[in-house]
Amino acid sequence: MSAVEKKRPVPRFGALYVLEARMKSMLKFLWVISAIAILNPVLYLVSIGLGVGTLITNNIGPNGIDGVSYLVFIAPALLATSAIQGAMDEVIFPTLDGFKWARIFYGINSTPQTGSTIAAGVFLTAMVRTTLSVLAYSGILYLFGAMDSPHSYLAIPIAIFAGASFGAVMLAFASHVNNEDMFFTIVGRFLIGPMFLFSGTFYPLNTLPIGLQFFGWISPLWHATELGRFATYGHHISTTMVIVHVIFLLTMLVLGLIIAFRQYTKRLAK
């Protein structure tokens, strides 16, 4: 063995090696992930986009909502939704698997990797999946004519940004979980469900009574959707609100990652 190999320095950018391993695991589920990435948008577009869209067009005309067609109106929201779902799956399951089911994080932590590099690797993997899902989704949206506005491509980075923000928060959340049954109930029924219903996804948030609009204000999906509509077809919002949306998502991202990195480290040291 050469002396150089035996030196064994701590690898720089350790998270990239965790990313590499996570990608190997993720590719084992390529079919499932692809099916979700493609079927989801098709089902949404056919049922809501075309179904509800036709109803709206027939009643208030082709550019009835926000001055654009219904499909163009919902496209940024659908993209952000898909990003959020992809990111969420790809942080929650590996985190539970790593700490609880197969305990693989404890094995990784016996190498020069640390809680932070493992958390970062899981997060980066989720971002790879999110990016690919959003790209696939936008391709399908394009085929359905939902990406017709001149700047519609801007909805792609905004959706990925939303996925990153929500993914970071869920990474922090999942790293605290001991009882996954309760966790899935809370996330599924009380977080994700209401978020999609009250984030102005399928209709403008201001059509809701003011008391219910509150749910939108605390929802990353609403902030991302507003940004997406602003960027893609010039939905009217003030510069202040643009800044508020960006800061909201950025804060989620940064806080989520800080808490997740700390909790990963703490839990592995137990």
Next chain:
Amino acid sequence: MSENLIEVRGLTKKYGDFLAVDGIDFIVQKSESFGLLGPNGAGKSTTMRIIAATSQRTSGEVSVLGKDPEIQGPQIRAHLGVVPQQDNLDTQLTVTENLYIYGRYFGLSKKFINSKISDLLEFAQLEEKRDTKVEALSGGMKRRLTIARSLVSEPDILILDEPTTGLDPQARHILWDRLFRLKEDGITLLLTTHYMDEAEQLCDRLIVMDKGRIMAEGNPAALIKKYSTKEVLEVRFGSNRNAVMAPAMRELCERIEVLPDRILLYTENAETVLENIVAAGHHPNTSLVRRTSLEDVFLRLTGRSLIE
């Protein structure tokens, strides 16, 4: 020339009010095979995790390869191979993929890892399973893969926490053979076990731990010599009569231990003692003559058996 790879002084670890490790000291030298023997809950695994730089100590000094695991954890872990008590392989990946990704966590080049994989598969006797998903392997195969995985980075110290717990006798013997080969190759081994036969086979030197403290230290033969006689006679009179027979047995040998199911008589010549028992008109239901083991040392030191 001896070189201390691990030095532990006054190490303690508390979990809340519970003192898991209570001020222990020991040194492990290069190429030594060092064991921590003790029952479950003795503080062995906690000690191992602190040395492996994955758990923080409460007080005391620890030096591994000249570094403090609390400060230079990743730098120390880069030179260790760790076999945990509970397997934590990636069950979705194949045998080869597990070896490969583990090497990558150390930042090793793909070329280097690939050059090692066939040797590791041979060592673990898993050549035919190289493309099998880990979830389909038997318990013994998973353990062997975990050991092979810990060797991918050519570690300076191999740390094994209860390496054969939960395996059937045949799988244990295969594993011992593998570990013995590593020992012969001069790798420094640090292992915990609650099996005295494992400790006797694999350890050059060991500490006997109980309730977070070190009860004794030395090589297995010396410990047996120091704390016990050469032979043991085990006699059973039936569970309700053992206690009644104890005083009579005590007359016939150097020392006895009365267990719920049997009496152990410590002596230099067990056959003679057995003859004397029969000559005195006592008739045990069964009797067994054997050499003393670390189990007897442990019993002597703590008044309890290792596996309860």
